[in-house]
Amino acid sequence: MSIVTTKKSSYDLFNPTEDHLSLRQSVASFAERELDDQAKENDETESFNEILFKRLGSELGIFGITVPEEDGGHGLDPLASVIIHEEMSRFDPGFTLSYLAHEVLFVNNFFYSSNPSQRSRYLSKVITGEWIGGMGMTEPGAGTDVLGMATHAVKKGDRYIINGVKQYITNGSVGQVFVLYTKLEKNAKKMTSFVIESSYKGFSVGKKEEKMGMRSSPTTQLVFEDMEVPEENLLGEENGAITHMMRNLEIERVTLAAQSLGIARRCVDIMCDYTVRHREAFGKKLMEFGQIQRLVAESYADYQAARALVYQVASELGPDVRNSLGAASAKLVATQMAERVSRNAIQVLGGYGYCREYPVERLHRDAILLSIGGGTNEAMQKNIASDLKKLWSE
Numbered sequence: 001m002s003i004v005t006t007k008k009s010s011y012d013l014f015n016p017t018e019d020h021l022s023l024r025q026s027v028a029s030f031a032e033r034e035l036d037d038q039a040k041e042n043d044e045t046e047s048f049n050e051i052l053f054k055r056l057g058s059e060l061g062i063f064g065i066t067v068p069e070e071d072g073g074h075g076l077d078p079l080a081s082v083i084i085h086e087e088m089s090r091f092d093p094g095f096t097l098s099y100l101a102h103e104v105l106f107v108n109n110f111f112y113s114s115n116p117s118q119r120s121r122y123l124s125k126v127i128t129g130e131w132i133g134g135m136g137m138t139e140p141g142a143g144t145d146v147l148g149m150a151t152h153a154v155k156k157g158d159r160y161i162i163n164g165v166k167q168y169i170t171n172g173s174v175g176q177v178f179v180l181y182t183k184l185e186k187n188a189k190k191m192t193s194f195v196i197e198s199s200y201k202g203f204s205v206g207k208k209e210e211k212m213g214m215r216s217s218p219t220t221q222l223v224f225e226d227m228e229v230p231e232e233n234l235l236g237e238e239n240g241a242i243t244h245m246m247r248n249l250e251i252e253r254v255t256l257a258a259q260s261l262g263i264a265r266r267c268v269d270i271m272c273d274y275t276v277r278h279r280e281a282f283g284k285k286l287m288e289f290g291q292i293q294r295l296v297a298e299s300y301a302d303y304q305a306a307r308a309l310v311y312q313v314a315s316e317l318g319p320d321v322r323n324s325l326g327a328a329s330a331k332l333v334a335t336q337m338a339e340r341v342s343r344n345a346i347q348v349l350g351g352y353g354y355c356r357e358y359p360v361e362r363l364h365r366d367a368i369l370l371s372i373g374g375g376t377n378e379a380m381q382k383n384i385a386s387d388l389k390k391l392w393s394e
Contacts, residue, residue, distance in 0.1 A: 003268050003300065013311050016079065023062075023080055027087040030060050039092035042216035043362050048174055049095060049216065050132075056099060057129025064127035066108045066251070066319075071119060072127050073111075078251045078317040081108075082258040082310060089262025090269075093366040094216035096259055097373075101170035101217075102126065104252050106133025109179050110195060112319050113235045113244040118195060122177060134171035136180040136196075136222050137245070139164065144379045146181070146245070147189055151224065153182040160194065160234070162227045165206065172220030173205050181241055193241035195233050202227030213365030249375065250317055250327040256374045257310045257330045260338035263363045263370075264303040267345035270360055271296050274349055286348075295348050299341040306330075306337040325387040331370075332380040338367040 015021040034052060042049055057063045065081050067073025074080070081104065088096040107126050110133070111119065125131040142148035151164025162182055169178075180196045196203065206221025236244060275286035275296065286292050310333075313326035342364035346353035353360050371377045 001269070001273070003265060003272065003303075013308065013315070014083075016315065019076065020080060020083060023076070024083045024087060026060065027062065027084050028090075031088045031091050035088060035091035035095060039095065039216065040356070040359065040362070042092075043094060044215075044356075046210070046215045046218075048098065048218045050174060052095070053098060053102075053132065054129045057127065062099075063103060063129055064107055064123075065103065067111050067123070067127065071111070072123060077315075078254060079311060079314040081251065081255055082314045085255045085258035086262040086265070089259040090266040092216060093259055093263055093363065094214040096262070097214050097217040097369075098132075098171055098174075100252070100255050100259070101134045102132055102175075104255050105135035105170070105248070106175075106177065106179055108251060109135060109244065109248040110235070112247065113179070113193065113241075114195065117232065118235070122195060126177065131176040132171055132174050134169055134175040134178045136166035136169055136178050138166060138168050140167045140221075143167075144376055147191070149181065149183060149191070150186065151180075151182045152186055153184055153192060153194070153229070155184075155231070158231050160229045160231065162194070162196075162202070162224045162229055164224050166222040166224075168209065168219055169222050170217055170219055172222050173208060173218045178222070179235065181245065184238060188239070190239035191241040191245065192238050193235040193244055194229050195235055196227070196229055200227050200229060212368065213362070214369045215365075246324070247319070247322065250323060252374045253327040253331040253380075254310060254314045254317065256370050257306075257334035258314075260334040260367060260370050261303065261307050261310060263338045263367050264299070264306070264341040267342050267360055267363055268296070268299050268303055270358060271299065271345050271348045274352075274358075292348055295344045299344045302337045303341060306334040310334050325384060325391075328375075328380040328383040328387070331374065332377055332384065335367070335371040335377060338370060339364070342367045 015024055038049055062084055064073030065076050069075040085096055126133045137146060139149050153160040153162045176198050178196050180194045181191050184192050202225045204223045206223045209219040211219060275292055279286040310330045313323060313330045316323055342360060345360040346364060349358055349360060352358050
């Protein structure tokens with residue numbers, strides 16, 4: 001049993017069309033059947049389930065969700081992407097993070113930044129799952145301050161020569177293709193992006209990170225030593241990548257927020273099952289105690305409030321529709337909520353919550369990453385204040 005049903009009302013913010021409802025049902029069924037059982041082992045061994053990942057394309061068919069149908073995708077919207085990330089994150093947020101890196105950070109980003117020739121070379125490979133994608137932006141010395149990046153490209157004849165290091169790259173060790181952000185001039189306030197392949201001369205994978213959470217998703221450095229990239233792999237125009245990056249950041253932030261929703265939803269489900277059906281103290285079910293009621297009730301209410309915000313923002317996003325204020329707000333609210341709710345779940349389950357018999361301790365560890373990735377929550381606060389200042393200065 002789950003706190004969320006898929007019943008369709010006259011208007012349903014969370015399943016606005018039959019296509020959205022059908023997508024939710026198929027992903028939820030697949031995720032519960034296939035993701036749940038393997039999540040614990042891959043967390044403990046820090047292993048990426050590549051065989052299962054490929055099945056997301058070959059069997060479930062959820063790559064290319066936001067790519068138009070005429071280009072081989074599903075022609076759906078960011079809300080559809082939010083549905084997928086919420087449903088999958090109920091069972092394995094780490095595995096879902098690798099999906100986000102492939103589907104949002106590469107596929108969606110690449111499609112809306114590329115030309116027809118580039119799409120013809122790469123799109124079918126990543127939509128079928130033949131190739132796994134990712135994105136290279138963060139560096140050892142440049143995270144939130146993205147314009148502080150040091151990776152640079154120099155044009156030589158019909159190629160660009162790229163040198164630098166990218167840090168904390170999801171799918172870094174398993175990906176074949178990446179969107180890469182660089183500078184053409186070291187101190188410039190502009191960026192240039194390329195699509196690169198792991199087979200290129202000068203490309204190598206650096207150290208794999210040992211992480212607190214999201215352990216079933218590989219995170220590595222990418223190292224470029226005189227890496228040669230054909231000029232036809234330039235995405236858009238030189239020094240024009242900031243527009244691409246900012247557009248994609250908004251769907252990235254709402255899908256990270258959706259991962260927070262999935263974590264919180266699973267935690268509330270576990271709390272209800274444990275306190276209503278199983279655990280007793282002093283001759284009463286645990287849910288009969290006021291202290292437990294407060295933790296469960298506040299968790300449920302926080303989840304529902306955050307969910308409404310995330311879906312409302314996602315419903316208004318599109319390739320040509322920007323909403324920096326909404327995306328930052330959704331990420332800030334949802335990620336903070338998931339940390340509170342997962343921590344509440346540990347407290348409600350007591351010793352069982354702290355041990356690995358139940359997944360709430362893993363979900364709590366996974367939740368913490370979401371307030372860091374895609375722009376830290378401190379950056380979200382800064383962005384929200386900046387956008388509000390602009391609105392009130394008009």
